[in-house]
Amino acid sequence: MRLLALEAVQNASYYQSRYRQIEDFGSELFVLNGLGEPDYWPAPRYRVAGSKHVDDIIAAAKSWHAEQRFDGVLTFSESAVVTVAAVAEALGLPGIGVEAARTSRNKLLMRQAHERAGVPRPRFRFAPDVSVALAAAEEFGYPVILKPTLGAASNFVFRVDSPESLTERFAQASAGIAQMAWYRMEPDGLDLGPHGLMIESFLDGPEFLTEALAWDGEVYLGSVVDRVTVEGDTFDDDVHHAPTSLAPDQLAAVHQVITAAAHAQGIRRSVMHAEVRFHQGTPHLLEIAVRPGGGGLDYFARISAGYSPIEVLIDVASGVRPPVRHYRPTGVHTAGTCLISAPGRIEQINVPAAVTDSDRVFFFKITAKPGDVIRRPPHGNNILGFLCTTGKSFDDAIQAARELAEQIDVQVSNRDELVGAFGDHKGEG
The missing domain is CATH 3.40.50.20 (Rossmann fold)
Structure with missing residues (x-):
C-alpha cells in the first residue's frame, strides 16, 4: 500500500x-x-x-x-x-x-449544516465585530463561548461571563487569529469559508471525545473518551479518561447525534474525531473533524476499546472498508494529561528515566523544544506535550500521570515575551 x-x-x-x-x-x-x-x-x-x-x-x-x-x-x-x-x-x-x-473544517459552516438538519447543537452567531458578539451574548444569555471559525487545539476559545469580559476577549482573539499557526498552515488558493469569530451558547454538561468511522451511511463509534477537566474561562483540554462513564442509553444517544451530524456535513466515507457535550441531559454536537484525534487518542482507542484509528485511516484513504465494530471497551483504564508549563521561552526540558521507563506510561510525547515560545491564554494555547498512563481505575491512572508529570523539569525565561507566532504547535485533540 x-x-x-x-x-x-x-x-x-x-x-x-x-x-x-x-x-x-x-x-x-x-x-x-x-x-x-x-x-x-x-x-x-x-x-x-x-x-x-x-x-x-x-x-x-x-x-x-x-x-x-x-x-x-x-x-x-x-x-x-x-x-x-x-x-x-x-x-x-x-x-x-x-x-x-x-464544511467539516470551518466551524461556522459546520454549525449551519447542523442547523439545517436539526442536529442538537449550541445556538450560534457569526460575529464580524464586537457589537454583534455582545448582542448575541445578550440574546443567548451568559456564559457564552467565543471561538474562531478556523481554529484548532482550543486556541482563542474562551468562556465569557459578562459583557466586559467579552469585550476584552474579543479584542484579544481578533488580534490572535490572524497570526494563529493553524490558520497560517492553511493553503492559499482555496475557499475555506468565513475567517473570524463566532459566539455560541454554553452547554452545561460533560464532554466526550470519540474516534469514529462513517461508511456508506453507517457510523461506528470505535472509541469514547471522557473529558474530565475542571474548566475556567479557557479550555486547556488537559485530562482524559477511558473507558467512558456513559450509560448504554446515553451512548446510544451520542451515537445518534454523531450520525445525524456526519450526514449533515456530507461525510460519506471518512475517519472522524467527533466531540459531544451534554446540555440539560441531552447530547449536543460540538464538532466533527475528518481526521483521527491527536494527543494520544489513537493509543487510548487501541488500549481501552480495541479500536485502531490509524489502521482505519489507512483503509479509508485507499477506499477499503475497515473491519470495524461498534464500541466495545476492553476494561483497561487509561488517563492522560497535557503537559503545561509557565509561559515564556523554553531554555531546557529535563525528563527523568522514571518517566520514560515507567511501565504505567503508554503514550509520552514532548512536542516543544528549547527555543520555542510557550504562550498561555489569552495569548495562545501552547503545551509541552502529553503523558498518558494505565491503571486499575481512573483515579489510579491519573494519579500516576500527575506524579510522573511533576518530575519533568522545565526551565523558561522571558515569561512576558510576546514575539513570534500566536498559537504555534499545540497538539490537536
Missing part, C-alpha cells in the same frame, strides 16, 4: 510519530509538504512543493503520483483536510470531496 501524506505547511515534527505508525502497520508512506524543512522524511519518499498554493501542491502531487501510483492520500492535520480533499479529487483517489471537507 502506497500512501501520500500532505500538509500545506509543515507543522514542525508533530506528525512524524504517526507517520511512522502508518509504516509500522505495513504501508509505504510518502510525504509531500507545500512548505517544509529538508530531510523531514526519508528520501526518496519526501518532497517539498516550494509553495503553499493549492495549485502548486496539486501539480507536485500529480507529478509524483504519475511515478508512484499512490493508493490514497491522507493527513493528520486539521489545517490540511481541505487540501487533501482537493488533491484526492485531482488524482482520482478516494476522498470526502472539497465541499464536505470545507
Whole structure:
C-alpha cells in the first residue's frame, strides 16, 4: 500500500510519530509538504512543493503520483483536510470531496449544516465585530463561548461571563487569529469559508471525545473518551479518561447525534474525531473533524476499546472498508494529561528515566523544544506535550500521570515575551 501524506505547511515534527505508525502497520508512506524543512522524511519518499498554493501542491502531487501510483492520500492535520480533499479529487483517489471537507473544517459552516438538519447543537452567531458578539451574548444569555471559525487545539476559545469580559476577549482573539499557526498552515488558493469569530451558547454538561468511522451511511463509534477537566474561562483540554462513564442509553444517544451530524456535513466515507457535550441531559454536537484525534487518542482507542484509528485511516484513504465494530471497551483504564508549563521561552526540558521507563506510561510525547515560545491564554494555547498512563481505575491512572508529570523539569525565561507566532504547535485533540 502506497500512501501520500500532505500538509500545506509543515507543522514542525508533530506528525512524524504517526507517520511512522502508518509504516509500522505495513504501508509505504510518502510525504509531500507545500512548505517544509529538508530531510523531514526519508528520501526518496519526501518532497517539498516550494509553495503553499493549492495549485502548486496539486501539480507536485500529480507529478509524483504519475511515478508512484499512490493508493490514497491522507493527513493528520486539521489545517490540511481541505487540501487533501482537493488533491484526492485531482488524482482520482478516494476522498470526502472539497465541499464536505470545507464544511467539516470551518466551524461556522459546520454549525449551519447542523442547523439545517436539526442536529442538537449550541445556538450560534457569526460575529464580524464586537457589537454583534455582545448582542448575541445578550440574546443567548451568559456564559457564552467565543471561538474562531478556523481554529484548532482550543486556541482563542474562551468562556465569557459578562459583557466586559467579552469585550476584552474579543479584542484579544481578533488580534490572535490572524497570526494563529493553524490558520497560517492553511493553503492559499482555496475557499475555506468565513475567517473570524463566532459566539455560541454554553452547554452545561460533560464532554466526550470519540474516534469514529462513517461508511456508506453507517457510523461506528470505535472509541469514547471522557473529558474530565475542571474548566475556567479557557479550555486547556488537559485530562482524559477511558473507558467512558456513559450509560448504554446515553451512548446510544451520542451515537445518534454523531450520525445525524456526519450526514449533515456530507461525510460519506471518512475517519472522524467527533466531540459531544451534554446540555440539560441531552447530547449536543460540538464538532466533527475528518481526521483521527491527536494527543494520544489513537493509543487510548487501541488500549481501552480495541479500536485502531490509524489502521482505519489507512483503509479509508485507499477506499477499503475497515473491519470495524461498534464500541466495545476492553476494561483497561487509561488517563492522560497535557503537559503545561509557565509561559515564556523554553531554555531546557529535563525528563527523568522514571518517566520514560515507567511501565504505567503508554503514550509520552514532548512536542516543544528549547527555543520555542510557550504562550498561555489569552495569548495562545501552547503545551509541552502529553503523558498518558494505565491503571486499575481512573483515579489510579491519573494519579500516576500527575506524579510522573511533576518530575519533568522545565526551565523558561522571558515569561512576558510576546514575539513570534500566536498559537504555534499545540497538539490537536
